[in-house]
Every structure is written in structure tokens, then in C-alpha cells.
Amino acid sequence: MSQVPAVIIAGPGTNRDHDVRHALELVGADARIVLASELIERPRLLGDYRLAVVAGGFSYADSLGAGRMLALDLMVGLGEELRSFVAAGRPVIGICNGFQVLTRARLLPGALGHNAQGRFDCRWVVLDAVERSACVWTKGIEDPIHCPIAHGEGRYVHPDPDSLAAAGQIALRYRSTNPNGSVADIAGVCDPSGVVLGMMPHPENHIVARQHPRHCRGGGGAAHLGLRLFENGVHHAKGL
Amino acid sequence: MAPRHRLTIHSNDPDPRAAAIREGAAHLGMGDIGQVGIADIVFVDGDLSPDELDRLHGVLVDPLLQHGNWDPPKSSGIEITLQPGVTDSDAEAVHHTAMRLGLTIGAAATGTRIEFDPALEPARADEVVARLVANAIIERWADGHIEPVHPEGRDTPGAATTIAIRGADEAALQQVNADRALYLDPQELVAIRDHFESIERDPTDIELETLAQTWSEHCAHKTFRAAIHATGGPEGGEREIVPLMRQLRDCTETIDAEYVRSAFVGNAGVIEFSKGTTIALKAETHNHPSAVEPFGGANTGVGGVIRDVLGISHKPVAITDILCFGPADLPLDKLPDGSLHPLRIREGVIDGVADYGNKIGLPTVAGAILYDPAYTTNPLVFAGCIGTAPTRPLHEGPHPGDRIIVLGGATGRDGIRGATFSSATMDATTGEVAGASVQIGAPIVEKLLIDALVGAEDLYSAITDCGAGGLSSAVGEMAEGLGADVELDLVHRKYPGLQPWEVWLSEAQERMVIAVPARNVSAIVNRCARVGVDVAEIGVFTDDRVLTVRSGGEPVAQLDVGFLHDGRPQRQMHAEMPDPIRTERVSRTVADPAATILRLLAHPNIASKAGTIHRYDHEILGSTVVRPLIGAASDGPADGVVLAPPANTAGLAIGIGVNPWYGLHDPEAMAYAVVDEAIRNVVAVGADPDRVALLDNFSWGDPRRATTLGELTAAVEGCCAAAYVYDAPFVSGKDSLNNEYIGADGERHAVPPTLVITAVAHVPDADRCxxxxxxxxxxxxxLIGSTEIEFAGSHLDKVLGEPPGVGVAPAPDPDAPEHYRHLHAAMQAGLVKSCHDVSEGGFAVAIAEMCLAGRLGARIETLGHDDLAAALFSESIGRLIVEIEPRSVVAFRRIMADDCLEIGTVDDAGILWLPGVKPMLVADLADAFNTGAAT
Incomplete structure (x- = not known):
């Protein structure tokens, strides 16, 4: 079967682009890292891909607020193409800085503020995929996903989380520990159609069992890999 | 002039920065300062319509998080903005926003506004800002509305000034030395004078500055290259010491390890553990800059060492940091004049390391934090970087005719004379005069440099980073044996008005210099344009042995490169060797061992560093297999860390050894001990003791004092002795001397002898860590290794107080290398379930840490020494505790040649039983360790 062509959109300062590429390759995608500036120069390039990732990092050094500059670039230079990409049902995931970009670009609801404890925080968390979610990326995932967070602005803010839940737009919640003060323990949300997912944690950093911090003590294992999200995304793209 | 607009932005929810200021003030003993508000300010100059301001507002303010107002607030507040000329990356983002929105704007700037409780006296509010928030080195602040100032001036091709030194006597030379802050030795000034007399002209300012930079302690390592005459020491008598750098190099050459590809040349050491992949490693200090501007100093320290790895054509993959601070609870009235409080330094340094590492996208993995009153005025910041590359020959250039190309950030007045500043002693006025020595980091610019340079290795013939000494150092070093011709007008500048010598010496960050054959210049330019890296071709390498620097076409420097690099007279120095106690073994009396164990676990040097570790991204790249925190609740301390890319079987381990307290008693034994500790740390996580490479970083006091040089000499001899015994070569090193502060009382305060050893070792199977x-x-x-009565410099003495006769510091253990090889074989056979090295706090702390990390108890029945205090708290080196399954005990003993002591068993009752000690709850051990005073 042919590989799903996937694009990883990187801005100046995106730094988990290679980690995501590795994850996508493991689940059978043909993943390319493309600079946002190149896509903006040739917007039609986006149409060559069936799946898109806005990867994590510090685009524009988080200047004037995380994700704002790259979101502005994408909306001014690529807004129409991105909206038709989504309208065609092609899956999009924004991870960490990518999530911040997608909320600022209004492709996802809500906003991400400074962590409640006021600091950048890197630690492993446990995520529950929300059962009644429209999200194609978390579909069918029953076991909790284990993966790290690494962010300073990951506190999810939304004026009406209940309406989000009712619309099936809450995709992932932090289990037991909410690391940043996110409303309703929300770790990931999707657009109403379910093809666009934004999440703060990094599933791309748990793609082999050895990466789990308690691997040697029997922790983690295949059922809890972050890789499962990418399997779902690629599977969905293949079915289009 | 265009009107100025200012947007004040407040957070909708409580701003965590405000709480941090309030807590910080309380922590410093300034009492409760009441409510604090905080806002960000954006200044934009331009003729903007209300609609255009609305559109800017729409980007700069997220209504779910913030509210912004174009009318200046009427309430009172202190506002802070950057000094003119200091890089303001947020202002660059304002320009980017305007560009995307199609708005025409003039200058932009950003600032911060602190709103205090109106009841707080203005003087106290100002003190809070000065102590906790702003730093006069890079910022200015005012009560009420502040107006940013933008650098002005025009670029006129600056002429060089001639400095008359021909015929000057030593006093006159010394005056020049002081006026220009050259920090040259008297004999060096004479050599310079004689040189210019011989060529019958006086030097220009830029020539003199170039010589001072090239000959600075920081760049020339003149102490490590000095001829040393030694007296005293255990043997007494007089002897000539082989130059210290020669000793380290000889050691590496004699060990002749097959995996060393490059040692002590270029920017970093290079090794090859697995065929086809080389590893570059380097550690640097950034002590003086971190003392005056902790965030910027540490930030650019990390940036600098990453460029070192990039400067030997390797892709950076990990960062290490070892930090030494004064006590965080130092009362304000005990703080020496002109110094920042240790708490402020610590927060700034850790934020600086985190900011750079997190933003550039590298895991900050291994490290240590040490506290001692002696670090109050001289904090130490060691930053290391490791990189990998496909095996390829080292670059052989530059060649005459190659173009000199500067990549990366533009040049400003930042970091002028950093190389000479960092070679000087500090005093109460250092903060005021050193302003220009502080560099400001821009990690994203360096990230783009990595993107541009990794994969471009075939396009250039030589590469180096622009670090201390700026272009002077980078181009000057590359031109050694050749010559170069540089036009300063071609160097991209942040703002106008820079003098030629400032452009030449500026330590503006995030710049690399490459030598590019003419045919490849356009390929480099295109590559950089694609990723957004600035490129400037500034000159050409020649073969006339002259370093020519021009401004507006006119030469402002014409230095003979032979004189520049080889004209410095060798320093003649005197070392008074230490005579440490080596025979007198003195034990300790510990009235309540259980309480002592808890105090040790909570001691800032031993307690959990989780508060720092979690501020660093240690997960990025997905290669971190053994993290700095491990165990059942991910809160136990690891010995070393292991990195292995997800698809690789093999990995590499990083271990750190440092113990200045042994050094106060016996510098030679200290050096041996820290080499042992670094190696033991990597062996403990599964690395091969026969494939280890070492980095040495010395931070010392002023070596012109004979006793200080004696201690340094003894330490070099100690670490060389250890390297021979463990067969572990040094591949790179760095010394930072003159870490001293002259107090208002005229007394000198030096750092304790601080040698940091970094071990990088091969892990054959990352699944067996x-x-x-x-x-x-x-x-x-x-228990592996033998316990002796060795308490000098121990942490037991730190918590119980040092007795009059301290006895000996931990001595070398000749059996350790064999023990490590055997242990490694047992690990490879899968026999070892857990393993921990015994270090600060001794056996009792080590077993307690194993318990709390596994949330399991232990029943210890046999101890390593008959003397209870020694068995529990002595810090003898070479020791490890291992956990073995009962069925594997026979096999393990066979592999260890029976040279190990069965001491007890793991227990699930949640209690640690130690002979002669009250049973201790593992939960209490974990509490002590996790709630200790450390960060």
C-alpha cells in the first residue's frame, strides 16, 4: 500500500519536527518537514499532502505570546488552503506549540495561557482519550496514553468547557495530575469535525517502549504508546 | 518624528510572575510587600490609524487570556525597559507583526510594568525591582511611564586611534593596561612594546585590543601553559613542573585509546565509540557573566558551548549544566556589596539555562547543583554540550583565497571585552563597569544556524564559533599561519555608531565564522536564505602572514600573525604545593544516626533537584533513556544519564564528578576522586568502563598566588593519575581562573578548588540500563569497594560541624577499575537489578536513596566497616551498592571474583533497617529528600 504523504509544518524555532517525523514514519507515512515560509511562497504545495502536523517548539521564540507569530504567518499566507485542507477531512494535529498556533489561528477553540505554577514544566503525564469525542486521532483508544509534557504556556482556557464536551470536542484529559491548571483537565481538543486535534503533551516522544521512564520496572508498554495517535491519524488519512 | 503608541497588556487570570515577585521579596527578608500587578508593554512608533491599532491589538492580545489598552494606565507603577542597544527580540516580533499586517511602523520596543500596592513606600518598591526584577546591566526603570530610547548615531567609517607605547616605561605601560582594561601581564606589555618598536610604529587601538584578547587567560590559557617552579608539598624541595596543559595532553597520548579522534584541538573533543558515528564533547564555564547578569550569562554560556560543538561540524544532541551558588537563604545584610543575592543568581541562571536549551530544542540532561558560601560572590556555571555526526575527516582549511563568511546574528555593542573581563578579578564595582561585557542570547537564531550548518559540511573548509573575543578571536585563530584581510564595513550591525574595534571585539552571540572556497559561496548564501540565517562575506584568507583589518577600506590593524599567536612570552610562575594530611584517620561520633541521615538527605547539595530538573526539557529528541530523576515515583536521583536514539541499540552515558570540599583538604585526592566519581556514575547505569572519554573544567582562584597555583598543580596531577589508572583519556578541557572577589574590606574571596569532570561513555545495550x-x-x-575512615570534606561534617582534626580526604582505590569492569560484565549478563554509587553522605545516604527511589525498604545486616560512623557516613570512593536476584547471587559473585560484600536484602515493609540505627520509614526518607532546601 502506498504511504500517506504527510507534511510537518515548521516555523523558525520549531524543534520537535524531527521527533514527529520519526513517529509518522514508524506508522507508515511518508513525512516531510516543510518550512511555513516555503508553503506560504507556494500555497498549493499543501494540497500534495493528506495529513498535516504543526510541530512543537518555540516558533519565533514565543515572542509576544506562544504561537502568535507563526499563526499570523499561516493565517495571512496560507489561511484559505488550510481551511480547505480541513474541509476535505484531511487530519491535522498541532502539538504543543502547534496547538498554540492552531488556537491562535482559530482552527481550534480556546487559548493557552501561562502554566498556573508560572514555570516551564517537563514531566510525564497520563492521558485519557475522551470516549464520546468526535476526534479521529483518539478514536478507539481505551488505554491511557503515557507521554511527556514540555511547555510553559499550556494552561488550556475556554469560557464554556461543558459546551465543548457536549460537542464532542474534548479529545484528551489529564488523568489524576493536571500539570498546568487547564480548565476541566483538558489536554487536547478537536474542531467540530474531529479532524483537527490540538494537544499540549508530546505523543511523538513515546513511540517505542524503551522511552517510558519506568520501562525497566514494567511501566508503559504497547497499549500506552503515544504512537497510537499517529496510527489513527494515518489510518484516517488512508481511508480518505 | 512619528507618534509613539503604547499598548499595556494585563493578564485576565492572576499573572504567575506577580506571585513570584511577592514570594521572592518574602524569601529575601523584605517582608510582605502586598498585592503586586504586572503588565507587558509594547511601544510602536508610527502614523497608525485607529483601525490599524485595532488590527495590531488583535494580534498582540488574546482576549481569552489578556486585555490590552492603548491609553497609558493612570495608576502608579514602576516600568522597566531594556537599555538602548540591548537586543529586544520581542520588538523584532512587533516588526514581524506589522509586516504581516501590511502596516508601516518605525521603531518598536517592549517593556514590563510592575504595579505595587499604593501603601508600599516608593523606596521599598524600588528595592524590590532592583533586587528581584530588573538588572541595571541591561535594563533601566522608572516610576511612572517609561519611554524607550533607541540607539542613535551614524555610521561613519571610524578611524583607529594610535596608542603611543614606544619608549614607554613599565609604569606608562601599566597605565595603558588599566585605561583600556587589557588585563595583560607586565612582561606581555613589554613584549608588545618591543614588537612595535622593532617595526617602528605605534599600535592602533584595535591592534592592542586584539593582542589583549588573544593573549587573555580565557583564550591563551597562559597559566596552563606556564613554566611552573614548585616548592613545598609532601616531598618538599624544589622542582620544575611540566606545563599543566602538556601533562593533560601527555596523559591522553600515552593512554592512546583507539576511539579518540581528536583531543585538545579545535572547539571540542571528538571520539568514535560505534563505527560510523563520531561524538563531539565540550564543557565551558561562564562564571563572570553569570555573576553580573545571571540569566544572560547562563543563557549565552549554553549558547556558546553549543556553538563549540557546531564549530567542529557536529550536530548538538544534549546539554549538561553544573551550577555552584551561594546559600539561597543568605541574609540580605550578609550580602557583599555589588553582588546579586544567591537566590536571584540561582533563579536567573536556571532560567537562563532552561530558556536556551528548551528553545533551541536540546535535552538538558546531566548536571549538578552545589551550594557553598564561597560561591556567593563567584557563582560558577559550567555548561556542556554533546553532538554527533557521521564519521568524516576533520576540516583541513582554511586555505588562502577562501572567503571569510560570518553567519547568524548581527553585531552590536554586546559583550565587548568579555574575554579579558572573564580573566579578571571582580570587586564591588564589577557590575557597573562590566555592563558591556554581558551578552544577550537568542536561541532561535542559533537553532537556525544549526539548521543551516548541519548538512553543509562539504561547502566550507574550516569553521569556528564566534565566542569570547568575537571576530578578533575567530578570524584571528583561523588566520594562524596564513593571514587574512577583513573589511569591517561588511559586518552586519544591529545599530549604527559602532567603533571599528567594537565591531571587531564584540561578542554578539549566535555567530559562526566559516572559510568558504569561492565556488561554494553562493551555495552557502542560498542555504542560509532558505532557513533565514543572515550571511556576510567580510574578507578573505591570505598567505601574507598578516592579519589586516580595514574600516572603509583603510587598514586599522596590520598584525603579524606570528607575533599574535607566538609572540606572547611564556608565563613564569611559582607554585607552593599543598601538604595534605594523608595518614591520620579520624572517625566521627554520631549521636543520632537516623536523624543525621534525614538531615543529610535534606541538605541542599544532596536533596532532590526536581525543582530545577523539571524546568529543563529533558525529553526532546526522544533519546533520553535514563533520566536525571528515576524510579517508582520518578523522584529518585540517577547516577548518570543515558541517551540512545529510539532506533539504536547502543547509547552513550554521561556522568559528572565534582567535589570542591575534598579539594579544600587535599586537591590531588579531590581530583582523583572526581574522575572516579564521573566514571563510576556512567558505569553504574550500564556504560563500558573501557570506553570512557573525559572533559576537565577547572574553576580556580587567582593562580598568581603561589598556594593557589600549588593546589591547581596538585589537582592536575591527581586527575592525570586517575586517567592513567582508569585508562580514560581527556579529550577537551577548559580552565576558568581568577574566580575571586575583592570585598569592600579589601579581602580576597576565592572559590574553593572546583574541578568538574564529565565522563562520556559507550553503552553497548541501552535496553540493559x-x-x-x-x-x-x-x-x-x-557492596562493591572498600570503606575507609575518610571524612575530610564530607557532608557529615557539613551537617554536624567539622571537628578540629579532620583526618584524611577520600584516597584513591587501586581496585576500582577492576571492580568496574567486573560489574559491567555482570550488567551485560543481566544480573544487576539496581545499582547506585556511594558519594556525598556515604553509604547511609546511598541506600536511603535506593529505598526512596524504589519505594521499597531494605534490611541491612552487614556493614562495610567496623566503625559505625565510617560504615554509614565515610565518603570513600570506588563504592557501589547493587541489587541482585537471589538466583543470580552465585553467578554475580563469580563475575566479581568474589570481591563484593553481601550486606542485606530488599524488603517490602517500607522500612530501612541499618545496624545501630533506629528503623526508618521509607516515606520519611522520601519526604526529607524531596522537601529539602534545594531546588
Whole structure:
């Protein structure tokens, strides 16, 4: 079967682009890292891909607020193409800085503020995929996903989380520990159609069992890999 | 002039920065300062319509998080903005926003506004800002509305000034030395004078500055290259010491390890553990800059060492940091004049390391934090970087005719004379005069440099980073044996008005210099344009042996490169060797061992560093297999860390050894001990003791004092002795001397002898890594290595006080290398379930850490020494505790040649039993360790 062509959109300062590429390759995608500036120069390039990732990092050094500059670039230079990409049902995931970009670009609801404890925080968390979610990326995932967070602005803010839940737009919640003060323990949300997912944690950093911090003590294992999200995304793209 | 607009932005929810200021003030003993508000300010100059301001507002303010107002607030507040000329990356983002929105704007700037409780006296508010928030080195602040100032001036091709030194006597030379802050030795000034007399002209300012930079302690390592005459020491008598750098190099050459590809040349050491992949490693200090501007100093320290790895054509993959601070609870009235409080330094340094590492996208993995009053005025910041590359020959250039190309950030007045500043002693006025020595980091610019340079290795013939000494150092070093011709007008500048010597010496960050054959210039330019890296071709390498620097076409420097690099007279120095206690073994009396164990676990040097570790991204790249925190609750301390890319079997381990307290008693034994500790740390996690490379970083006091040089000499001899015994070569090193502060009382305060050894070792199988957390009840615990009565410099003495006769510091253990090889074989056979080294606090702390990391108890029945205090708290080196399954005990003993002591078993009752000690709850051990005073 042919590989799903996937694009990883990187801005100046995106730094988990290679980690995501590795994850996508493991689940059978043909993943390319493309600079946002190149896509903006040739917007039609986006149409060559069936799946898109806005990867994590510090685009524009988080200047004037995380994700704002790259979101502005994408909306001014690529807004129409991105909206038709989504309208065609092609899956999009924004991870960490990518999530911040997608909320600022209004492709996802809500906003991400400074962590409640006021600091950048890197630690492993446990995520529950929300059962009644429209999200194609978390579909069918029953076991909790284990993966790290690494962010300073990951506190999810939304004026009406209940309406989000009712619309099936809450995709992932932090289990037991909410690391940043996110409303309703929300770790990931999707657009109403379910093809666009934004999440703060990094599933791309748990793609082999050895990466789990308690691997040697029997922790983690295949059922809890972050890789499962990418399997779902690629599977969905293949079915289009 | 265009009107100025200012947007004040407040957070909708409580701003965590405000709480941090309030807590910080309380922590410093300034009492409760009441409510604090905080806002960000954006200044934009331009003729903007209300609609255009609305559109800017729409980007700069997220209504779910913030509210912004174009009318200046009427309430009172202190506002802070950057000094003119200091890089303001947020202002660049304002320009980017305007560009995307199609708005025409003039200058932009950003600032911060602190709103205090109106009841707080203005003087106290100002003190809070000065102590906790702003730094006069890079910022200015005012009560009420502040107006940013933008650098002005025009670029006129600056002429060089001639400095008359011909015929000057030593006093006159010394005056020049002081006026220009050259920090040259008297004999060096004479050599310079004689040189210019011989060529019958006086030097220009830029020539003199170039010589001072090239000959600075920081760049020339003149102490490590000095001829040393030694007196005193255990043997007494007089002897000539082989130059210290020669000793380290000889050591590496004699060991002749097959995996060393490059040692002590270029920017970093290079090794090859697995065929086809080389590893570059380097550690640097950034002490003086971190003392005056902790965030910027540490930030650019990390940036600098990453460029070192990039400067030997390797892709950076990990960062290390070892930090030494004064006590965080130092009362304000005990703080020496002109110094920042240790708490402020610590927060700034850790934020600086985190900011750079997190933003550039590298895991900050291994490290240590040490506290001692002696670091109050001289904090130490060691930053290391490791990189990998496909095996390829080292670059052989530059060649005459190659173009000199500067990549990366533009040049400003930042970091002028950093190389000479960092070679000087500090005093109460250092903060005021050193302003220009502070560099400001821009990690994203360096990230783009990495993107541009990794994969471009075939396009250039030589590469180096622009670090201390700026272009002077980078181009000057590359031109050694050749010559170069540089036009300063071609160097991209942040703002106008820079003098030629400032452009030449500026340590503006995030710049690399490459030598590019003419045919490849356009390929480099295109590559950089694609990723957004600035490129400037500034000159050409020649073969006339002259370093020519021009401004507006006119030469402002014409230095003979032979004189520049080889004209410095060798320093003649005197070392008074230490005579440490080596025979007198003195034990200790510990009235309440259980309480002592808890105090040790909570001691800032031993307690959990989780508060710092979690501020660093240690997960990025997905290669971190053994993390700095490990175990059942991910809160136990690891010995070393292991990195292995997800698809690789093999990995590499990083271990750190540092113990200045042994050094106060016996510098030679200290050096040996820290080499042992670094190696032991990597062996403990599964690395091969026969494939280890070492980095040495010395931070010392002023070596012109004979006793200080004696201690340094003894330490070099100690670490060389250890390297021979462990067969572990040094591949790179760095010394930072003159870490001293002259107090208002005229007294000199030097750092304790601080040698940091970084061990990087091969891990054959990253799936077989071992960590200190106990795994299963019923398993057998073994102690490897012998325990002696060695308490000098111990942490037991730190918590109970030092007795009059301290006895000996931990001495070398000749059996350790064999023990490590055997242990490694046992690990490879899968026999070892957990393993921890015994270090600060001794055996009792080590077993307690294993218990709390595994949330399991242990029943210890046999101890390593008859003397209870020694068995529990002595810090003898070479020791490890291991956990073995009962069925593997026979096999383990066979592999260890029976040279191990069965001491007890793992227990699931949640209690640590030690002979002669009250039973201790593992939960209490974990509490002590996790709630200790450290960060």
C-alpha cells in the first residue's frame, strides 16, 4: 500500500519536527518537514499532502505570546488552503506549540495561557482519550496514553468547557495530575469535525517502549504508546 | 518624528510572575510587600490609524487570556525597559507583526510594568525591582511611564586611534593596561612594546585590543601553559613542573585509546565509540557573566558551548549544566556589596539555562547543583554540550583565497571585552563597569544556524564559533599561519555608531565564522536564505602572514600573525604545593544516626533537584533513556544519564564528578576522586568502563598566588593519575581562573578548588540500563569497594560541624577499575537489578536513596566497616551498592571474583533497617529528600 504523504509544518524555532517525523514514519507515512515560509511562497504545495502536523517548539521564540507569530504567518499566507485542507477531512494535529498556533489561528477553540505554577514544566503525564469525542486521532483508544509534557504556556482556557464536551470536542484529559491548571483537565481538543486535534503533551516522544521512564520496572508498554495517535491519524488519512 | 503608541497588556487570570515577585521579596527578608500587578508593554512608533491599532491589538492580545489598552494606565507603577542597544527580540516580533499586517511602523520596543500596592513606600518598591526584577546591566526603570530610547548615531567609517607605547616605561605601560582594561601581564606589555618598536610604529587601538584578547587567560590559557617552579608539598624541595596543559595532553597520548579522534584541538573533543558515528564533547564555564547578569550569562554560556560543538561540524544532541551558588537563604545584610543575592543568581541562571536549551530544542540532561558560601560572590556555571555526526575527516582549511563568511546574528555593542573581563578579578564595582561585557542570547537564531550548518559540511573548509573575543578571536585563530584581510564595513550591525574595534571585539552571540572556497559561496548564501540565517562575506584568507583589518577600506590593524599567536612570552610562575594530611584517620561520633541521615538527605547539595530538573526539557529528541530523576515515583536521583536514539541499540552515558570540599583538604585526592566519581556514575547505569572519554573544567582562584597555583598543580596531577589508572583519556578541557572577589574590606574571596569532570561513555545495550531504584523485595544487596575512615570534606561534617582534626580526604582505590569492569560484565549478563554509587553522605545516604527511589525498604545486616560512623557516613570512593536476584547471587559473585560484600536484602515493609540505627520509614526518607532546601 502506498504511504500517506504527510507534511510537518515548521516555523523558525520549531524543534520537535524531527521527533514527529520519526513517529509518522514508524506508522507508515511518508513525512516531510516543510518550512511555513516555503508553503506560504507556494500555497498549493499543501494540497500534495493528506495529513498535516504543526510541530512543537518555540516558533519565533514565543515572542509576544506562544504561537502568535507563526499563526499570523499561516493565517495571512496560507489561511484559505488550510481551511480547505480541513474541509476535505484531511487530519491535522498541532502539538504543543502547534496547538498554540492552531488556537491562535482559530482552527481550534480556546487559548493557552501561562502554566498556573508560572514555570516551564517537563514531566510525564497520563492521558485519557475522551470516549464520546468526535476526534479521529483518539478514536478507539481505551488505554491511557503515557507521554511527556514540555511547555510553559499550556494552561488550556475556554469560557464554556461543558459546551465543548457536549460537542464532542474534548479529545484528551489529564488523568489524576493536571500539570498546568487547564480548565476541566483538558489536554487536547478537536474542531467540530474531529479532524483537527490540538494537544499540549508530546505523543511523538513515546513511540517505542524503551522511552517510558519506568520501562525497566514494567511501566508503559504497547497499549500506552503515544504512537497510537499517529496510527489513527494515518489510518484516517488512508481511508480518505 | 512619528507618534509613539503604547499598548499595556494585563493578564485576565492572576499573572504567575506577580506571585513570584511577592514570594521572592518574602524569601529575601523584605517582608510582605502586598498585592503586586504586572503588565507587558509594547511601544510602536508610527502614523497608525485607529483601525490599524485595532488590527495590531488583535494580534498582540488574546482576549481569552489578556486585555490590552492603548491609553497609558493612570495608576502608579514602576516600568522597566531594556537599555538602548540591548537586543529586544520581542520588538523584532512587533516588526514581524506589522509586516504581516501590511502596516508601516518605525521603531518598536517592549517593556514590563510592575504595579505595587499604593501603601508600599516608593523606596521599598524600588528595592524590590532592583533586587528581584530588573538588572541595571541591561535594563533601566522608572516610576511612572517609561519611554524607550533607541540607539542613535551614524555610521561613519571610524578611524583607529594610535596608542603611543614606544619608549614607554613599565609604569606608562601599566597605565595603558588599566585605561583600556587589557588585563595583560607586565612582561606581555613589554613584549608588545618591543614588537612595535622593532617595526617602528605605534599600535592602533584595535591592534592592542586584539593582542589583549588573544593573549587573555580565557583564550591563551597562559597559566596552563606556564613554566611552573614548585616548592613545598609532601616531598618538599624544589622542582620544575611540566606545563599543566602538556601533562593533560601527555596523559591522553600515552593512554592512546583507539576511539579518540581528536583531543585538545579545535572547539571540542571528538571520539568514535560505534563505527560510523563520531561524538563531539565540550564543557565551558561562564562564571563572570553569570555573576553580573545571571540569566544572560547562563543563557549565552549554553549558547556558546553549543556553538563549540557546531564549530567542529557536529550536530548538538544534549546539554549538561553544573551550577555552584551561594546559600539561597543568605541574609540580605550578609550580602557583599555589588553582588546579586544567591537566590536571584540561582533563579536567573536556571532560567537562563532552561530558556536556551528548551528553545533551541536540546535535552538538558546531566548536571549538578552545589551550594557553598564561597560561591556567593563567584557563582560558577559550567555548561556542556554533546553532538554527533557521521564519521568524516576533520576540516583541513582554511586555505588562502577562501572567503571569510560570518553567519547568524548581527553585531552590536554586546559583550565587548568579555574575554579579558572573564580573566579578571571582580570587586564591588564589577557590575557597573562590566555592563558591556554581558551578552544577550537568542536561541532561535542559533537553532537556525544549526539548521543551516548541519548538512553543509562539504561547502566550507574550516569553521569556528564566534565566542569570547568575537571576530578578533575567530578570524584571528583561523588566520594562524596564513593571514587574512577583513573589511569591517561588511559586518552586519544591529545599530549604527559602532567603533571599528567594537565591531571587531564584540561578542554578539549566535555567530559562526566559516572559510568558504569561492565556488561554494553562493551555495552557502542560498542555504542560509532558505532557513533565514543572515550571511556576510567580510574578507578573505591570505598567505601574507598578516592579519589586516580595514574600516572603509583603510587598514586599522596590520598584525603579524606570528607575533599574535607566538609572540606572547611564556608565563613564569611559582607554585607552593599543598601538604595534605594523608595518614591520620579520624572517625566521627554520631549521636543520632537516623536523624543525621534525614538531615543529610535534606541538605541542599544532596536533596532532590526536581525543582530545577523539571524546568529543563529533558525529553526532546526522544533519546533520553535514563533520566536525571528515576524510579517508582520518578523522584529518585540517577547516577548518570543515558541517551540512545529510539532506533539504536547502543547509547552513550554521561556522568559528572565534582567535589570542591575534598579539594579544600587535599586537591590531588579531590581530583582523583572526581574522575572516579564521573566514571563510576556512567558505569553504574550500564556504560563500558573501557570506553570512557573525559572533559576537565577547572574553576580556580587567582593562580598568581603561589598556594593557589600549588593546589591547581596538585589537582592536575591527581586527575592525570586517575586517567592513567582508569585508562580514560581527556579529550577537551577548559580552565576558568581568577574566580575571586575583592570585598569592600579589601579581602580576597576565592572559590574553593572546583574541578568538574564529565565522563562520556559507550553503552553497548541501552535496553540493559540500570538505575538506583530498588526493584523487588527479597533481592540481595551487595557492596562493591572498600570503606575507609575518610571524612575530610564530607557532608557529615557539613551537617554536624567539622571537628578540629579532620583526618584524611577520600584516597584513591587501586581496585576500582577492576571492580568496574567486573560489574559491567555482570550488567551485560543481566544480573544487576539496581545499582547506585556511594558519594556525598556515604553509604547511609546511598541506600536511603535506593529505598526512596524504589519505594521499597531494605534490611541491612552487614556493614562495610567496623566503625559505625565510617560504615554509614565515610565518603570513600570506588563504592557501589547493587541489587541482585537471589538466583543470580552465585553467578554475580563469580563475575566479581568474589570481591563484593553481601550486606542485606530488599524488603517490602517500607522500612530501612541499618545496624545501630533506629528503623526508618521509607516515606520519611522520601519526604526529607524531596522537601529539602534545594531546588
Amino acid at each position: 540500570v538505575t538506583p531504584d530498588l526493584v523487588a523485595a527479597g533481592n540481595v544487596l551487595m
